Amino acid sequence: MYVNLLVSASIVGGLGLLFGVGLSVASKKFAVKVDERVAKVRDALPGANCGACGLTGCDAFAECLVKGECSINGCPVGGEELVNNLSQILGVKAEATVAMTARVMCSGTHQLCKQKFDYSGIEDCLAAAKLYGGPAACTYGCVGMGNCVRACPFDAIVMIDGLARIVESKCKACEKCVGACPKNIIKMVSKCSEYTVTCKSLDKGAVVRKNCNVGCIGCRKCSKVCPVNAITFNGTLAQIDPEKCINCGECMKACPTNAIKRFKCE
Amino acid sequence: MREIIIIVLSAVLVENFVLTKFLGICPFIGVSKKINTALGMGGAVIFVMTFAAAITKIVYDLLLEPRGLDYLSTICFILVIASLVQFVEIVLKKMVPPLYKALGIYLPLITTNCAVLGAALLGIERNYSFGVTVLFGLGAGLGFTLALVLFAGVREKLEDSDIPESLKGFSISLIAAALVSVAFFGFQGLF
Structure with missing residues (x-):
């Protein structure tokens, strides 16, 4: 009886292990390069996903910023502190913002x-x-x-x-x-x-x-x-x-x- | 040969997974707004279904059946499908980013698309040989795509039509889906 249990557990576990290894190999092979600044900018943003920048959320805004299509003043939520942080990450000069x-x-x-x-x-x-x-x-x-x-x-x-x-x-x-x-x-x-x-x-x-x-x-x-x-x-x-x-x-x-x-x- | 053609054709038309078996309704409603995304989703499902049917058949024949572990088939099949979907997602993200974005959440949701699991389980239940199982999976995928694309066409037409305020959106889509489904019941006496 215990052998049965062991066999079934090892079959399911083995399958899982096999697929897991396969997937990790695939994800290495098909890895998409992401600009590391996007992650940094995303961390600096407030993360409220309020949409005040006119985009769908903080992720989209971060991407837009790194591409250089959005102004670093675009987020009204973060205020001056955010603008300073962003200008450091992106190397863009901060413009004065009115709260x-x-x-x-x-x-x-x-x-x-x-x-x-x-x-x-x-x-x-x-x-x-x-x-x-x-x-x-x-x-x-x-x-x-x-x-x-x-x-x-x-x-x-x-x-x-x-x-x-x-x-x-x-x-x-x-x-x-x-x-x-x-x-x-x-x-x-x-x-x-x-x-x-x-x-x-x-x-x-x-x-x-x-x-x-x-x-x-x-x-x-x-x-x-x-x-x-x-x-x-x-x-x-x-x-x-x-x-x-x-x-x-x-x-x-x-x-x-x-x-x-x-x-x-x- | 004749038999194989009948199995594939009946998987596409007579036993259409979406419209006569009512499996996989979530993506059927969710991704059928545009013909292009419907085609992309259909392609992903065809791929997953065909390979899922093949791999589950191998897993069942080699590992489960000889040891009398039939009761493990559902969980093992889900494992297979989940990994396949992950694989498709990784590949799409690299190869076709626009399609990856258009499919959005519905791509990982193929994992829980019961049509895929249904195709795998039905193929086993009917004791098809390996080759026929693969073709059955392919046929089921094709049927899913056909239903999705046909319905996407209907919905694109709906966009431009004058619909009463109270029926706009999902209500009219559901009514249209019912009518498309009724149309597919016409294939019932084909074979």
Whole structure:
């Protein structure tokens, strides 16, 4: 009986050994040369496979970098440290990068922005937004069902009282949330453009005031106090030009509805 | 001779592994989006099936049957198929990188393609001689390729057709697959 066991085990084991040796010989013979820099670059990349570089993942980006077809600034996740590492590996000069972050252009929490109705459908911004423009009285603002929170691969978005907020220290600027928001209220900005009009409402001032306590009503007080004329208006909505803005903060002090917010630059 | 032709032809048409035995459905649905990749996949499967049938026959006749170890055939055959697939993968990666990329995950998945194991096991079960077993494996592979390429053609046509929103994608593919399968049942009375 033990002989039987031994025979069957040795047959299966022997076959496995035979094939294993055969395969290892074949893999030596048919080895494909891989540029060793690809592996090095791949190790240096963050490995989140978020696709913010526009390619399918970190592997594809590493290959593209080594071929010289992609810029070493292409990965927004790694930041300056990554660019320095890559320039060392690839011998390419690093260009200055501007740290970007996503920012929610709305301040309408449940407390501050009126609700039209109680929404009890599925937990999805797009679904909620399709129903009379969403439960919030303002049809431009945050729906608050958390599509962006689910889209964020870095846990950088939190929902506070029905409003998405981005933890900018965690944001890697992969732009996933920008695409996830059905209201298009998440914008990519430089981390150091500190003052932002957190409102997207194009409604007339009176309508905005009726619906929301923190909306931009187009009173133009901010543009009057701005020392560098960085504030322009799209109808009744103020916009701060980040190129001109000197982060002085006068507009925030002047804003009667607190629609201009400061995001501290680290 | 006549008998051999009948065995091969019936493996291709009458007993088509995909469309009448419903083996290997995963790659049938997965790799049938384009005729080119379907042809590549078919080629890989033909290679693996033919050689798997040959090697499993040798293993069975020389090692397993004389010692009454029939019960080991499944595990040994899987071993053979897995190694063959690895071998094909290594060769393709070197020789035809575009095809290697196009096949993607479905190439290693030939390992678990039940059509390959089915061809090997059926050949043994029917007591074919060595030569006939090899031809049976080849026929099964050809049948798989035929089904895959035919269906890829259908799916390429589907791409351009006006399909109701609710049926787009896999639903219409499954319906089309059913119709192709029904068509193959027409070969049932051939021999």
